[in-house]
Amino acid sequence: MWDLDDKVLVQREMPAFLSRLARRLALPPSDQDALVAAAFTPRHAVKGDFLVQEGRKTTGLVLLCHGMAAAIRTFANGTEQIVAVFVAGDMLNAGELLYRQSRTSISALTSSVYLPIPLEQLEPLIAERATIVRALWLETSAQAALQQEWMVWLGRRDAQARLAHFLCELSYRLQDSSGEAGDAFDLPLTQHELADILGISTVHVNRVLQNLRSRQLIELSRNRLKLLDKAELYRVAEFDEEYLTSFKPKELGAN
């Protein structure tokens, strides 16, 4: 699974990842150092590899350094629902860390680099350093806020608004995570996967996509997405980025 390119990729991505991590968690340097010291070396996964497996014992925290991943729940009848999409900088399983086993499978949507931090190393930090526990709690909270937003559009919007909203959210998060402009980005999702995210059928994803295309709101081919009219897309989605910007937490100790 490893080849030269992967190693190069890892080495090139890690510094950028670590600085994003610092920005995001707002940890004191000593804590961040302790966290990184507790980690294994970065690993590489290809599309479809599982980074976390449903029902397995939680073995540690997993940080996504590069690429994208999705948390999947599978039904008895074989249908699936994607309950989360992760981008570089996200923790994949902060919310499951305190439980015996994970409730979802998380699989790589693209070739990815991830950083596992085994529980044995992490537990002493969790037991002693309130700031590190706080960072994990913060990430869990952010994840919960995102999920809540998904619940709202799953429950109350039609397919078009759901899709538009998802694209807006992803654009915003990628921008935040990579620092790039968010008007065009790689969308490594098949229409089938989009269907599993939005809770609609694959066929209908296709139709809604074409509708958005015909209205000159987006351009999408070969997994490359362009947002042609962001303002109008935001309107269709009723997308309010505030729930994402407010992720920036209060400073420690600040009122």
Place this chain on the structure above:
Amino acid sequence: MWDLDDKVLVQREMPAFLSRLARRLALPPSDQDALVAAAFTPRHAVKGDFLVQEGRKTTGLVLLCHGMAAAIRTFANGTEQIVAVFVAGDMLNAGELLYRQSRTSISALTSSVYLPIPLEQLEPLIAERATIVRALWLETSAQAALQQEWMVWLGRRDAQARLAHFLCELSYRLQDSSGEAGDAFDLPLTQHELADILGISTVHVNRVLQNLRSRQLIELSRNRLKLLDKAELYRVAEFDEEYLTSFKPKELGAN
């Protein structure tokens, strides 16, 4: 808003509540004492009162000691989606504590007793006591797990399965929270509120309820619900209580 009955209610409910809290958070006695010492006195709310208001500055942690409450998101067009239902013993806003303002309004579904813990008192504890941060993190994780389950049935099940699942979940949580048998309990929700939870129309809630009644699965009148055939209801809902039982976290320090 206060009368004698309320005070009696508060006094009668608090000991039971505190013991539930202890069981749930698995905090060392010293930490639990510190938490309770930081709290205001218990307060009382009537149906419809807001315990937390969307957009307002977060002023502290709110524990629900008695009654039920719902977290509500409101749209521009006036429609609402209920994104969470809380029962006695739940923390209402653990996941929002680190942010500047709350994203949801939380309103009392019944006459309720709640315990506010102001941020000024809480912040020193959060800064210093890893065990307390851990408890808050744990509660946020539990909340996120519940939400994820809702996302799954919002995305992929029909109205009947959604309703059945919600009833199963609530029954289970009430049983867990109150210790009572869960085969019959008060369901202080109008069909309209159920619709806002399930993401379907009020009219359809009515029809689905009647279907469940005609199949001898439930009995519901005057806000009192009886589960007549729990096994079959579980089957219809594809309800797997494990995602709720697994909330019981690992012991501190245990591997």
Place this chain on the structure above:
DNA sequence: CGCAACATTGAACGGTATCAAGTATGGTGG
């Protein structure tokens, strides 16, 4: 008692699923 909120019922409409078929697209082995 009378009003307001809640529950129930029917009819027509609409969004989305499902089924089925056909068309790109990309990767693989010969």
Place this chain on the structure above:
DNA sequence: CCACCATACTTGATACCGTTCAATGTTGCG
């Protein structure tokens, strides 16, 4: 380099679940 295959995407026809609108019955509360 091409033939082939698998996967992804596209399109149309039909059925169903759930919405909406509207009317009526019921309950509870001031």
